[in-house]
Amino acid sequence: MEVYKDISSSQSQKFKKLLIDNFSKTKIEEGKILTGTITKITEKHIYLLIDGMKSEALIDINEAKSIYNEKKIKENDKLEVYLEKIEDKNGEVIVSATRAQKIKGWYILEKAYEANENRKGKIISRTKGGAIVEDIETKSLMFCPGSQIDSKPLKSFDHLFGVEQDFKIIKLDKLRGNACVSRREVISSVKKEDKAKILEKYKVGDIIKNAVVKGYSSFGCFFEVNNEIDVLVHLQEISYSRINHPDEVFTIGERHSLKIISIDNEKLQISCSIKALTPDPFENISNYEVGKAYKAKVIKVVDYGAFCELQAGLTCLLHSSEISWGRKNVSPSKFFKVNDEINCVITDVDREKKRIAISYKLAKENPYENFEKKYPVNSTIKCKISNIKDLAMYLNIEEFDIDGFCHASDLSYSAKPEDEIKKYKKGDELEVKILEIKSKEQKIKFGVKQLKDDPFNIFNGKKVNDILTVKVVSTNSKGIMVSPEGNDLEFLIKKNDLAINVEESRNYNRFQVGDRLDVAIADISLEKRKVSLSVKLLEQNLNAEAVSKFGSDASGKNLPFSSLSEKLGKKKKEDK
Numbered sequence: 001m002e003v004y005k006d007i008s009s010s011q012s013q014k015f016k017k018l019l020i021d022n023f024s025k026t027k028i029e030e031g032k033i034l035t036g037t038i039t040k041i042t043e044k045h046i047y048l049l050i051d052g053m054k055s056e057a058l059i060d061i062n063e064a065k066s067i068y069n070e071k072k073i074k075e076n077d078k079l080e081v082y083l084e085k086i087e088d089k090n091g092e093v094i095v096s097a098t099r100a101q102k103i104k105g106w107y108i109l110e111k112a113y114e115a116n117e118n119r120k121g122k123i124i125s126r127t128k129g130g131a132i133v134e135d136i137e138t139k140s141l142m143f144c145p146g147s148q149i150d151s152k153p154l155k156s157f158d159h160l161f162g163v164e165q166d167f168k169i170i171k172l173d174k175l176r177g178n179a180c181v182s183r184r185e186v187i188s189s190v191k192k193e194d195k196a197k198i199l200e201k202y203k204v205g206d207i208i209k210n211a212v213v214k215g216y217s218s219f220g221c222f223f224e225v226n227n228e229i230d231v232l233v234h235l236q237e238i239s240y241s242r243i244n245h246p247d248e249v250f251t252i253g254e255r256h257s258l259k260i261i262s263i264d265n266e267k268l269q270i271s272c273s274i275k276a277l278t279p280d281p282f283e284n285i286s287n288y289e290v291g292k293a294y295k296a297k298v299i300k301v302v303d304y305g306a307f308c309e310l311q312a313g314l315t316c317l318l319h320s321s322e323i324s325w326g327r328k329n330v331s332p333s334k335f336f337k338v339n340d341e342i343n344c345v346i347t348d349v350d351r352e353k354k355r356i357a358i359s360y361k362l363a364k365e366n367p368y369e370n371f372e373k374k375y376p377v378n379s380t381i382k383c384k385i386s387n388i389k390d391l392a393m394y395l396n397i398e399e400f401d402i403d404g405f406c407h408a409s410d411l412s413y414s415a416k417p418e419d420e421i422k423k424y425k426k427g428d429e430l431e432v433k434i435l436e437i438k439s440k441e442q443k444i445k446f447g448v449k450q451l452k453d454d455p456f457n458i459f460n461g462k463k464v465n466d467i468l469t470v471k472v473v474s475t476n477s478k479g480i481m482v483s484p485e486g487n488d489l490e491f492l493i494k495k496n497d498l499a500i501n502v503e504e505s506r507n508y509n510r511f512q513v514g515d516r517l518d519v520a521i522a523d524i525s526l527e528k529r530k531v532s533l534s535v536k537l538l539e540q541n542l543n544a545e546a547v548s549k550f551g552s553d554a555s556g557k558n559l560p561f562s563s564l565s566e567k568l569g570k571k572k573k574e575d576k
Contacts, residue, residue, distance in 0.1 A: 030083050033100045038077045048079055048095070057081065057093040064097055080104065102177075105138030109169060109179055118166040118186055123157070131157065133167055133181055140179065142167070148182035195268040198229050202270060207277070208258040216246035223258060229270065233258060237273035240281050240313030242299050281313035282354045290346050293363050298340040306332050308344065308358065316356035318344065325361045325368065325442065326402035335360075367400040368439040377434050380451065385428045391417055393424060395432065395446060404444030406432060411448045413455050414488050455487045456529055464521055465541060468533065472515040480511050482519070482533065493519065497534040500543075505536065 036048035039056060046059045059081065064073055073079075081095035082103060112119055120136040123144070130145040144167065149157050160183075171180035211223035211231070220234040238249055250256075258272035288294060288310060296308035296316065305319040324330050336342065345362040349355075375381055383395035383404070391408040408417035411424075424430075432446035462468075470482035470491075479494040499505040511517075520538035524531050 030086060032083050033080055033103060034083050034095075035078055035080050036095075038073065038075050038079055041073065041075060046073070046079070048081065050081075050083075050093075050095075053086075053093060055093055057095045059095065059097055101139060105135065105140035106177065108138050109135070109140060109142075110172065113169040113172050118168050119181070120164055121167045121181065122164050123161050131160075136164060142169075142179040142181045144181050144183060148184045151184050151187050195229065196265075199263060199265065199268060199270070202260055202263065204260050204263060206260045208260065208272065210255045211258045211272075213250045213252050213254050213256070215252065216250060218245060221246040221250055223256070223272070225258075225270075231258065231260075231270040231272045233272050233274055237261070237271075237275055239275050240278070240315070241309065242307050242315050244300065281311060284311065284314060285349060285351070285356070288346055288349075288356075290349055293343055293345050296342055296344045296358060298336045298338055298342065301332050301336055301338065303332070306336050308342070310356070314356070316344075316346070316358045318342075318358050318360055322347070322357075322359035322361055324401075325364070325366065326396075326400065328403075366439060367402050368437065368442055368444070371397065371400045371402065371444070372437045372439055375434055377437055379434050380431055381434065382429055382431050383446070385424060385426050385430070388421065388424065388426060391421060393421060395430075397444075402442075402444070404432075404434075404446050406446040406448060410435070410446070410450065413449050413452075414490065455489045456526070458484055458487055458489075459521075459524060459526060459531060462521055462524060464524060465537070466521045467518050467538065468521060469516060469518055470533065472511050472513050472517070474513060475508050475511055477508075480508055482517075485516075491531060491533050493533050493535060497522070497532075497536045500536055500539045 034050050036050040036057060038046055039049050040047035042061070044061055046061055046064050048057045048059055050057060059079070064079070079097060080100045081097050082100040083093075083095055084099075085094040109119070111117075119142075121133040121142065122136065123131045124134045124141075125132045127143070130143060130147075131149060133142045133144050134140070135142060147153075148170070149160070165183065166186045167181040167183055168185040169179060170182045170185065172178075173180075208223075208225050208231075211225050214222045214224045214230060216222060218235075220232050221238065223231050223233060225231055235243060235246065238246065243249060256274060257277060258274060259276045260270060261273045261276060262271040263269075264271075294310055296310050296318075298306050298308050299315070300307040303320075305317055305323070308316050308318055310316060318332075320330055320332055321328075323332060323335055342360060343363040344358040344360055346356060347359045347362065348357040381397070383397055385393055386396040386403055387394040393406045393408070393411075394403050395406060396403050408421040411417065411420040430448065431451065432448055433450040434444065435447045435450065436443070436445035438444075469485050471485060472480055473483050473490055474481040477495075479492055479498060481490050481492055483490050495505050495508055497505070498508060498511075504510075517535065518538060519533040519535055520541060522532040522534040522537050
C-alpha cells in the first residue's frame with residue numbers, strides 16, 4: 001500500500017477514480033450507510049467486512065460499545081456504518097458507526113414527527129431549562145423543556161429519571177440536528193379526551209353544589225366538582241368585597257356552591273363565581289350622590305391609595321392625589337390603616353364599569369380658600385423652600401400645610417433666570433409677594449422681584465429719540481454695555497451705533513468703564529421689555545437740529561456735522 005500513500009500524485013488520483021468507479025457499480029458510495037459483517041474483535045478494534053470492498057474497515061471498540069451499551073457484540077454480527085472515505089491517504093477505509101446511527105435515528109424521528117407519533121424515551125440527565133431524553137430505539141438524544149415535563153409545574157422530576165415513557169416530538173431542527181420533545185403533550189392529550197366528555201354535562205348558568213376547595217393561588221381558588229373535574233373561581237369572582245388572597249375566605253376541604261359563568265371548549269376550562277349567587281351591592285348606588293359626604297371603611301391600603309367600602313361589598317377607590325390638599329405624592333399608609341372609618345366625598349360613579357371614586361381632602365375645608373382670605377393677592381409672606389426643580393421653586397406655607405411656586409423668571413428683573421435660581425437652596429426662608437391664587441385649581445404663584453420697584457419703569461413715558469444719560473459698564477468687540485443712571489439694567493450699544501463716522505464707530509476703546517454719556521432711544525417696547533439705545537442716532541438728531549438752526553438750504557450739505565454738534569452742545573449749556 002506504500003505506493004498509494006501520496007494521494008496527491010496523478011497516478012494515485014487515477015487509481016482512486018478507477019476504484020470509486022468500480023465500487024459505484026456495486027452501490028458503494030461515500031456518504032452512504034452500509035452494512036458490514038464483524039470478522040474479528042480485538043481489545044481496541046472491530047474489523048468489519050463490507051460487501052463490494054476489497055479491504056476491511058476498522059471501528060474503535062469504544063465507539064461500538066457506546067452504541068450497543070450492554071449488548072454483547074460477537075463475530076458475524078451485522079453492523080451499520082457510515083462510509084466517510086473509500087480510501088484515505090494510507091489506503092484505509094474510513095467508516096463511522098456513531099454517525100450511521102445518528103443519521104438513521106434522525107430519519108426515524110422525522111417519520112414520527114410527520115406522522116404525529118409518540119416516541120418511547122427516558123430522561124437520562126438534567127440540563128439548564130429542562131431535561132435530556134434518550135430515544136429508546138435510536139439512542140438519539142432529545143431536549144425536553146422544563147415547562148413540557150408535566151401538565152403542572154414540578155419542584156422536582158427526579159422520580160421520572162430512567163422511566164421508559166412516551167414523548168411527543170414538538171420541534172425538529174434538521175440544520176442543527178436538534179430535537180425538542182414534550183411529555184406534557186402526551187399527558188394532556190389523554191386528559192383532553194376525558195375532559196371533553198365531562199364538559200358536555202355542564203352549561204353556563206348551572207349551579208354546582210358541594211364543590212370542594214382543592215387549592216388556591218394568588219389569582220383564585222380551585223374547586224373539585226363531582227370528583228371528576230377542577231374548576232377555577234377567580235379572585236374577583238369570590239366576593240363583591242375586596243379580597244387580597246383566597247386563604248382569607250376558604251379552607252382546604254370545605255364545600256361551597258358555585259355558578260358557572262363561562263366554558264372554554266378549546267382550553268377545556270370551566271370558570272365559576274361565588275359572588276354571582278348573591279345580589280350585587282352596586283345596585284344600591286342610587287342611595288349615594290356625587291358631591292356629597294359619607295362615611296367609609298378602609299379595607300385595603302396600597303401604594304397608589306386606599307380601597308374603602310361605603311357598605312358591605314360596595315367598594316370605592318380613594319386615590320393618593322385625593323388624600324391631602326397640600327402634599328403631593330403622599331404615602332397612603334401614613335394616613336390610613338385597615339378598618340379606619342373616614343369621611344369622604346363621592347367624586348365620580350362609573351355605572352358601566354361599576355367603579356366609585358372618593359376624595360378625603362374634599363371632606364375638609366379647602367386651605368387654599370382660607371389662605372386667600374388671610375393673604376390676598378399682592379400680600380407678602382415668608383415661606384421656606386421645599387423643593388427646587390428645573391426653573392421652578394416650590395415654597396411651603398407652614399400655617400396651611402400647602403405649597404406655592406415661584407418661577408425663576410420672577411426672581412430678578414435683570415439676572416438670567418437659570419443663573420438666579422442657583423443662588424437658592426432647599427430650606428431657605430425668603431419673603432415673597434403673592435402674584436396669583438387659584439383656589440379651585442390649588443395653585444399659588446409667588447414672586448421675589450416684585451417686592452422691588454421695576455427698574456424698567458424708568459422708561460415709562462419715554463419714546464423713540466428721547467435722550468437718556470447712561471454709564472459705561474463694560475466694553476467688548478461687539479460694542480459697549482451701558483446702564484441708565486440709578487438703575488441696574490444693562491443694554492448693549494453695538495459698534496455701528498457708536499458714531500456716525502465709520503472709523504469712530506469701530507473704535508469702541510475710546511470709551512472707558514465709568515464714563516457717562518448721552519444716548520438716544522432707537523427703539524422701545526414696554527410690553528416686550530425691550531429697549532435699543534444709540535449714540536449714532538443722538539449725533540444724527542443733533543446735527544439735524546444744528547442744520548435747521550444755523551445752516552441754510554445752500555450750505556447745509558457742506559456743514560461740518562461733528563463741529564456743529566459740539567457748538568450746539570456748548571450753546572445749549574450757555575443757554576442754561
